[in-house]
Amino acid sequence: MRWTKTYIPTFKENPKGCEVKSHILSIRAGLMSPLFSGVNIYLPLGWKILLKIVSIIREEMERIGAQELLLPSLSPSSLWEETGRWKEYGKDMFKFKDRKGGDMCLAPTHEEIITEIARNGIKSYRDLPQIWFQIQTKFRDEPRPRGGMLRAREFIMKDSYSLDTDEKSFEKSYSLHRTAYQNIFKRCSLDFVIVTASSGLMGGSLSEEFMVFSKTGEDAIVICENCGYKANRDIAVSNTNDSADRCPKCGEKLKIKNAIEIGHIFRLGEKYSRAMGAFFLNTNGDREPIIMGSYGIGVERIMACVIETKSDNNGIIWPPSIAPYKFLIIPLNVRNTETRKLSEKIYKEILAQKYEVLIDDRDETPGTKFKDADLIGIPFQIVIGEKGLDKGVVELVKRDGKKKWEIDKERAVSEILQIS
RNA sequence: CGGAGCGUAGCGCAGUUUGGUAGCGCACAGCGUUCGGGACGCUGGGGUCGUGGGUUCGAAUCCCACCGCUCCGACCA
Numbered sequence: 001m002r003w004t005k006t007y008i009p010t011f012k013e014n015p016k017g018c019e020v021k022s023h024i025l026s027i028r029a030g031l032m033s034p035l036f037s038g039v040n041i042y043l044p045l046g047w048k049i050l051l052k053i054v055s056i057i058r059e060e061m062e063r064i065g066a067q068e069l070l071l072p073s074l075s076p077s078s079l080w081e082e083t084g085r086w087k088e089y090g091k092d093m094f095k096f097k098d099r100k101g102g103d104m105c106l107a108p109t110h111e112e113i114i115t116e117i118a119r120n121g122i123k124s125y126r127d128l129p130q131i132w133f134q135i136q137t138k139f140r141d142e143p144r145p146r147g148g149m150l151r152a153r154e155f156i157m158k159d160s161y162s163l164d165t166d167e168k169s170f171e172k173s174y175s176l177h178r179t180a181y182q183n184i185f186k187r188c189s190l191d192f193v194i195v196t197a198s199s200g201l202m203g204g205s206l207s208e209e210f211m212v213f214s215k216t217g218e219d220a221i222v223i224c225e226n227c228g229y230k231a232n233r234d235i236a237v238s239n240t241n242d243s244a245d246r247c248p249k250c251g252e253k254l255k256i257k258n259a260i261e262i263g264h265i266f267r268l269g270e271k272y273s274r275a276m277g278a279f280f281l282n283t284n285g286d287r288e289p290i291i292m293g294s295y296g297i298g299v300e301r302i303m304a305c306v307i308e309t310k311s312d313n314n315g316i317i318w319p320p321s322i323a324p325y326k327f328l329i330i331p332l333n334v335r336n337t338e339t340r341k342l343s344e345k346i347y348k349e350i351l352a353q354k355y356e357v358l359i360d361d362r363d364e365t366p367g368t369k370f371k372d373a374d375l376i377g378i379p380f381q382i383v384i385g386e387k388g389l390d391k392g393v394v395e396l397v398k399r400d401g402k403k404k405w406e407i408d409k410e411r412a413v414s415e416i417l418q419i420s
Numbered sequence: 421c422g423g424a425g426c427g428u429a430g431c432g433c434a435g436u437u438u439g440g441u442a443g444c445g446c447a448c449a450g451c452g453u454u455c456g457g458g459a460c461g462c463u464g465g466g467g468u469c470g471u472g473g474g475u476u477c478g479a480a481u482c483c484c485a486c487c488g489c490u491c492c493g494a495c496c497a
Contacts, residue, residue, distance in 0.1 A: 009431095011431065012432090012446070012447090012458060013431065013433095015432085016432070016433090017489065017491075019490080034489090036489080037489065109497075138497090144492095144493090144495080144496095200496070200497060202497075209497095218496095264497065298497085333455050333456090335454095336455085364455095366455060366458095366459095367455090367456080367458045367459075368458050368459090370456075372458080385455090386455085386456085
């Protein structure tokens with residue numbers, strides 16, 4: 001892709017009012033733009049990154065045998081009345097009436113719809129287990145949206161649901177998800193911890209959250225360095241009778257750190273299947289409720305967490321797995337014939353090798369190009385300028401750590417591909 | 421929902437105290453000079469000063485109401 005043909009609006013100055021690093025950098029790097037409170041526009045560069053994250057999620061979900069489907073965002077009130085969540089969700093749900101006066105909502109999550117499918121279609125133990133997932137937009141009218149992508153009112157979620165015959169089978173589905181989640185976050189270069197948490201409005205017994213430590217995180221995590229106990233502080237408080245200083249397992253003093261929740265896995269048990277009548281026939285021909293689990297990942301939050309934890313003073317540093325491009329070619333002066341010709345040659349050769357490459361073919365000064373390059377954080381910068389050309393070299397610079405190689409301009413592409 | 425701050429060109433801001441021609445920097449367009457860490461000169465375009473009402477000869481500025489955004493808290497996957 002050529003910079004002059006794409007839309008990457010970068011900004012020198014911090015956007016007004018923004019204080020969270022990922023919020024500031026995602027706007028400055030031209031990834032996204034706020035539309036109104038809690039609702040974001042994803043621009044081409046940002047969407048490219050989100051699609052990379054989505055494809056990692058999809059691969060890992062398919063690896064555990066999950067099947068992708070797509071559920072509607074519009075939902076009738078009747079399903080939510082059955083489980084009591086029409087009232088429980090209250091104002092957090094976007095509710096409205098259709099032209100006939102029927103109550104509806106924009107779904108904040110999809111347990112009710114999944115259970116609706118299950119009660120209509122799952123008849124026998126032979127139909128189970130099932131794992132269904134989707135990557136789709138969720139709507140929650142949050143009382144206070146925060147930090148751009150950290151807490152939005154409209155956001156993309158990977159949500160999945162497991163349907164099993166019994167606890168033993170369920171535990172397998174649950175642990176498959178646990179593994180898949182660990183793989184997904186590792187592949188996105190996130191350092192995370194798994195903590196026990198409260199399941200809130202989802203219901204069911206204790207759940208587990210996947211957390212990334214960050215000063216801007218809204219959740220507080222307690223950690224026991226002695227026995228390894230980790231939990232959301234809400235849970236720790238209830239386990240130790242209002243005091244969260246001491247580990248409920250070994251009594252040692254607990255550390256408290258802020259974190260961002262990127263994933264949450266829930267043991268729903270029979271809550272939804274009983275409320276909505278999702279039963280199957282067991283081997284004896286008896287009716288039993290389906291045992292359910294639900295599992296969520298905030299897609300934009302992964303992007304935000306990577307920015308929070310991987311950026312430096314100059315901008316974002318994308319891990320190659322989710323970088324929008326692998327290479328950024330920087331011809332320092334496009335009016336210099338040799339610079340331009342060599343840049344174009346290298347660009348075309350890398351493209352021919354099927355790598356994703358962006359060339360900064362703008363007629364801008366070197367300073368501007370270096371600043372923008374660091375800001376948008378492409379893993380490898382290929383710098384082509386007159387100084388290097390006089391020595392017969394181009395430079396390969398790794399965005400992470402700024403490691404630099406001088407490479408013979410005649411053999412540039414093959415050497416670059418070898419090093420990177 | 422409680423507390424605080426903010427709203428003036430695409431972005432960042434000054435001007436508001438003390439009412440009197442709408443300003444600056446960046447960005448944008450044209451021309452020229454530049455080209456290894458956000459270059460320079462000249463020229464140019466771009467504004468319902470958040471919205472509505474009020475006071476006044478005259479309101480970005482004073483008064484009232486409303487709306488929006490950000491942050492802290494409450495709440496919450």
